[in-house]
Amino acid sequence: MTTPAQQIADVFVELSGGTAGTPLEVPELLATLARCSPGLLGVRAAGTVVALDDRAEPQVAGSEDGAQLLKQAALKWGEGPGTDSRRSGRPVPCIAFDGQVARQRWPRYAPRALELGYTRATAFPLRTGERSVGALVLLGSAADAPVSEEKAALAQSLADFAALTLMRDHELHASRALSSQLEYALNSRVIIEQAKGVLANRHSLTVDRAFALLRGHARAQRRLLSDVAHDVVEGRLDLG
Amino acid sequence: MxxxxxxxxxxxxxxxxxxxxxxxxxxxxxxxxxxxxxxxxxxxxxxxxxxxxxxxxxxxxxxxxxxxxxxxxxxSWQSPAGPPPPFMSVVADACGTGSAALALLGSDHSQLAVAASDDPSRAAQDLEYVLGEGPCRDAAAGRRRIIAAGPAIERRWPGYGPAVTALGFGEVVAVPLETPDGCLGSLAVFDPRPGIARSAVFTEITDALVRTVLLGPDADPELYGSTDHRDTVHQAAGMVSVQVPCPVEDALALIKAKAYADGVPVNEMARRIVHGKLRLA
Structure with a gap:
């Protein structure tokens, strides 16, 4: 059975932040992807995991309590289809949890998944390019039909879309931080030069001597050079 | 290395x-x-x-x-006596002209630093700095491309227009250096190759500049040693603020006005003050 185009479009709209178009924060996006996937892809449950860079603590979400618990367990043990897919950047094709392969690959994860009522899983990486920042895991129960090729392609598209949204958000934050650092650096340079001029004139010093005076005071008082400079320029500090 | x-x-x-x-x-x-x-x-x-x-x-x-x-x-630079060619000279070249300048602007769109390819574009940035009006400020404030040519330059900027035309420029294009949610400043190009100002090439150059200045592993807001922060001007403003005495912003305005009235570049005016050759009190 094909998935109605409207249903697919609605999910993409929701992942983009709804009709308001306000970008979702990382936890919301993960939760939305996990929540929308089962209905659209015809599986019992879904889980998501993301870590935007090597230093970031991975975050997880699940479409139901069991999926949430399983994702947390996967994270703790470093096992499971989502972990594998995130690390390899490739999809993990459908694997049954009671089979030999699953028990060997995920000795702790596979039994736990069975306990929670899931019989098999398929995972798709959240690809951003050469690396993957997370994974979408589809969890099936005995009652579900296997994930068709068409649904698998759709699942990968959803994962790619989520990955792009996450990377855009990440880049936006990085660029915002760099911009404000740059503006701060440029502004402090101005105030420091002004303070040099104030001190040079006030105490008949060269600008270099004035700077030494300014820096000496900042060091002795353990204050930021630009804060001391600000006080000098505003006439709150003399350094005579 | x-x-x-x-x-x-x-x-x-x-x-x-x-x-x-x-x-x-x-x-x-x-x-x-x-x-x-x-x-x-x-x-x-x-x-x-x-x-x-x-x-x-x-x-x-x-x-x-x-x-x-x-x-x-x-x-291929052959004259070790002078300073090496600035990075902005290749930006100008890519735009089919010799004159291009980049201004890093504060949140109030005032100039915090400037880098220019040659003396005329540098003089144009000085005019914008001293007069507080011009294409870079407008491009950053409106977050849009500013294109003015011929008589439109003087109509648009009553102070800056005639002065920049007197430098010999017949067209100016300024583009904001936009980040995903902000603006670092503007790129101004004077007398660009016809047609380039509205082309995709121009957009790619400004995108590349944002990466050069700010984003990416090779970013350097100093543009490899050619950015002028107008340090001397700010030192002079500090000195004048004590001499008058007045707030430092007023001292800066005094220096700019004096430089404009005397037809002296603002950096040169500041140097005279810092070296004690001139007092504005």
């Missing part, structure tokens, strides 16, 4: 060019992959992702070309 002096600087620019080419290649490969996915799945999302990668690739490629041109210029 030798990075000071023209040959070291050229080698560094070659390395940055190679890095930018690699990033452009990677982005193009990713775009091709996404276009392939789009064909396979029929999902338009992949085309949108591909477009993002294509845009990034174009910007990296443009960066690489600027760095290559900069390296080449440094390598």
């Amino acid at each position: 030798e990075t000071r002096g023209p040959s070291g600087k050229a080698a560094a620019a070659r390395r940055r060019a190679a890095g930018a080419h690699r990033r452009a290649d990677r982005a193009e490969a990713l775009a091709a992959q996404q276009e392939h996915f789009a064909e396979q799945t029929g999902q338009p999302i992949h085309l949108r992702i591909a477009a993002t990668h294509r845009k990034a690739a174009a910007s990296h490629r443009s960066s690489a070309h600027l760095q290559e041109a900069y390296a080449h210029r440094l390598e």
